[in-house]
Amino acid sequence: MDAFTRLILEAEQAHFSGWDFSFLKDRLVSETPPWDYRRIITGAMTDANSLLDMGTGGGEFLATLLPLPPHTCATEAYPPNIPLARRRLEPLGVRVVEFQDDDRLPLSGEMFDLIINRHESYCPSEVWRVLKPGGRFITQQVGGRDNIELNEQLGADVDPEYIDWNRQQATEELGAAGFHLSFQEEALSRTVFQDIGAVVYYLKAVPWQIPGFTVDFYRNRLRDLHARMEAGYPLVTHSHRFLIQCVKEPAG
Known part of the structure; x- marks a missing residue:
């Protein structure tokens, strides 16, 4: 079995659950954005x-924020993540919805002092509805140009509706919903894929990067990319992130 086939097979057989990218340790290296989301x-x-x-995923991040506020909830829309999140978070007193x-x-409306959102879609008016007056909404979003070099290398289309998702669009939408913007920042951070297995695993774990991705369809492009990586030229892309903090100011 040649290296290309072995790396592809390993990536396709590797298990992915929640939001755990440990399989890619040292194989996908990304610079952190200039802000510290956790802090x-x-x-x-x-x-x-x-x-x-x-969008708690499997609850991995939330579970590291102990101690949590007395009333803490988490939402999740991806069905396979629900049991993972409940097993991890319910013993901590967190309700998973x-x-x-x-x-x-x-x-219910006006339930929360603080709403956090890391890489999850949202409706500004719904966030406004469930946030208490004076409460804060903090979101780190994945921008529409995230790792777009992957699509370019494989000759894959980019979603024209998503490409313009950026800090400006998000702040305009939140402002229109009535929020007061207190902080905003945007960054393109260098990301390096070290081998073709890391590329395939990433595309399997993040299916919206190239919708409908299969190894068979992109095999020739993948093999060409593998040859360049084996020659000492890892694939360099850029992670697109932006952070927004805003406040639902009390009426009057």
Whole structure:
């Protein structure tokens, strides 16, 4: 079995659950953005009695933020993640809520002092509805140009509706919903894929990067990319991230 076939096979057979990329340790290396999301969140939690984590995945990140506010909930829309999140978070006193529609969260109005959202879609008016007056919404989003070099290398189309998702668009939408913007920043951070197995595993774990991706369809492009990587030229892409903090100011 040649190296290309072995790396592809390993990547296709590797298990992925929650939001765990440990399989890619040292094989996918990405610079961190200039802000510290964890530090920002833990700082905001100090005066929060209620917290909502939107798109918790398997609860991996939320479970590291102990101690949590007395009333903490998490939402998750991807069915395979629900049991993972409940097993991890319910022993910590966290209620995990399954939902399917950003426009209709199954939560009562004005429930939370703080809503956090890391790489999850959201509806600004729904965030506004469930946030208490004076409460804060903090989100780190994946921008529309995230790792776009992957698509270019494999000759894959980029979603024209998503490509323009950036800090400006998000802040305009949140402002229109009534939020007061208190902080915003955007960054393109260098990311390096060390081998073709890392590329395939990533595309399997993040299916929206190249919708409908299969090794068979892209085999020739993948083999060409593998040859360049084996020759000492890893694939360099850029992670597109932006961070926004905003406040639902009390009426009057």
